[in-house]
Amino acid sequence: MVSDELKVLVVEDSPVVLKVLNHLLSQNPNFIPVLCSNYEEAQTKIETSGIEFFAAIVDLNLPDAENGEIVDLVLSHHIPCVVLTGNFDDDQRLSLLNKGVLDYITKDSRYSFNHVIKVVERLRKNQNVKVLVAEDSSTSRLFIKILLEQYRFNVIEAEDGQEALAKLESDDSIRMLITDYNMPHINGYDLVRMLRHNARFQDLVIIGLSAEGDNSLSAKFIKAGANDFLKKPFYHEEFHCRVVHNLEAQEMLETIRELANIDPLTKLQNRRYLFDDGERMFRKSIPEASLAMLDLDHFKKINDTYGHAVGDDLLQAVAQEVMVHFPDFLACRFGGEEFCVAANEPVDALMPKLERFLEGIREKEFTEAKIKVTCSIGVCGKGFDSLETALKIADDNLYEAKRLGRDQIVTN
Numbered sequence: 001m002v003s004d005e006l007k008v009l010v011v012e013d014s015p016v017v018l019k020v021l022n023h024l025l026s027q028n029p030n031f032i033p034v035l036c037s038n039y040e041e042a043q044t045k046i047e048t049s050g051i052e053f054f055a056a057i058v059d060l061n062l063p064d065a066e067n068g069e070i071v072d073l074v075l076s077h078h079i080p081c082v083v084l085t086g087n088f089d090d091d092q093r094l095s096l097l098n099k100g101v102l103d104y105i106t107k108d109s110r111y112s113f114n115h116v117i118k119v120v121e122r123l124r125k126n127q128n129v130k131v132l133v134a135e136d137s138s139t140s141r142l143f144i145k146i147l148l149e150q151y152r153f154n155v156i157e158a159e160d161g162q163e164a165l166a167k168l169e170s171d172d173s174i175r176m177l178i179t180d181y182n183m184p185h186i187n188g189y190d191l192v193r194m195l196r197h198n199a200r201f202q203d204l205v206i207i208g209l210s211a212e213g214d215n216s217l218s219a220k221f222i223k224a225g226a227n228d229f230l231k232k233p234f235y236h237e238e239f240h241c242r243v244v245h246n247l248e249a250q251e252m253l254e255t256i257r258e259l260a261n262i263d264p265l266t267k268l269q270n271r272r273y274l275f276d277d278g279e280r281m282f283r284k285s286i287p288e289a290s291l292a293m294l295d296l297d298h299f300k301k302i303n304d305t306y307g308h309a310v311g312d313d314l315l316q317a318v319a320q321e322v323m324v325h326f327p328d329f330l331a332c333r334f335g336g337e338e339f340c341v342a343a344n345e346p347v348d349a350l351m352p353k354l355e356r357f358l359e360g361i362r363e364k365e366f367t368e369a370k371i372k373v374t375c376s377i378g379v380c381g382k383g384f385d386s387l388e389t390a391l392k393i394a395d396d397n398l399y400e401a402k403r404l405g406r407d408q409i410v411t412n
Ligand SMILES: Nc1nc2c(ncn2[C@@H]2O[C@H](COP(=O)(O)OP(=O)(O)OP(=O)(O)O)[C@@H](O)[C@H]2O)c(=O)[nH]1
Pocket: 265, 295, 296, 297, 298, 299, 300, 301, 303, 307, 308, 309, 310, 311, 312, 315, 335, 336, 337, 402, 406
């Protein structure tokens, strides 16, 4: 169970820097900053306060501990540690990273502070990212697992390609695969090829690994569909950067896809989604499928009477009703005040649900203006061989429902 409010320890003797970090952390609803201005205070907080710290941001040179002792204190309590320092020193950076510090950031501009927060925020998100490590050498596997766990990833393991495939097939919460090349049964390259031929794994982030000497392997892995490739032995900072960059690129892609498919006002799927993914799903369930077009009655009058903003609130509230009544079907905002429900069940099963929806709408008062509204529904239950023909039939029946006086269902 991941806690909602994560305590982040900040140890910094400069009041200005402390203030800036406090401000930035407080802006993020997930974090509660716990501020200390010297080593002793931090020691008391860590050892006697009973607080479980999610991460620590520490200044290397404190008035009562000038040589980075704070890092050892924090790491000895297994708290992920980000170092902020006034001066950049390559040897020191290397030694700190080898100790297990997550990042070493110089306080040279205001961007540094944002970077620190970004590292801690990434750490928070990583808790929900499940990574599968496929590697036959138990030593290497453990090494990669430890590296990933330092960054709070949720790690699971597979000893070869076959086990990796089985785990991926049975667990769709796995977001990333880190796979070695040389493995028994199915090697890493064949594993990537198999996964990329399956649309289900199109969003899986894949990073290939192989031992030094396999020069052409990186191209082979990437051509097969891997997002990235690393040669062993790798430096853990590079490993982490690549893992995060690839993950963030994937997250951005998912956000763009979501923006393209979700109606921003009602948060229902949109018409574009219906004609794309919905079309495929619907086609598969014919002839067991049915479809309904739902259209609010006299909606223009509501806009004219109460204004467009109240009209928007009403659309949101009705969309909520659509979600509640048809949770198992593809329900989308088709446009304006029109919704579409594509059901993977025959019309006889859909009809009572539509009746209940109409009753629910009829009985309720919506928005602060307590608006009463009704809805007309056109259904297609037979005689269609595609989404397009089903929509056409449902639309004709919706027109008929309006013509007959609204607030009713017409089906074929
Ligand atoms: N507030 C708001 N209004 C919208 C939105 N999209 C479309 N509309 C309005 O919805 C109204 C639809 O009007 P009509 O197509 O004439 O239909 P109606 O008034 O519901 O009449 P019937 O469908 O015949 O019962 C128009 O006034 C559009 O401006 C939106 O996103 N928000």
